[in-house]
Amino acid sequence: MIIVNVKENESIEKALKRFKKKFDRTGAIRELRSRQHFEKPSIKRRTEVIKAAYKQRMRDAEGN
DSSP states (O other): OOOOOOOTTOOHHHHHHHHHHHHHHHTHHHHHHHHHSOOOHHHHHHHHHHHHHHHHHHHHHHHO
């Protein structure tokens, strides 16, 4: 359970923003979407390798 303490004289918008940030860090939505459809372990590994290769290419291009 996520608990956000609202400080004195703090606007609701600011507290809601902190709540949303904490909620995003938990990864609940990501997990929910991944559980909607079954994905074979071999395909999961393949997509992870493709993502890692893409990130590496971006880092290499950034360094040049």
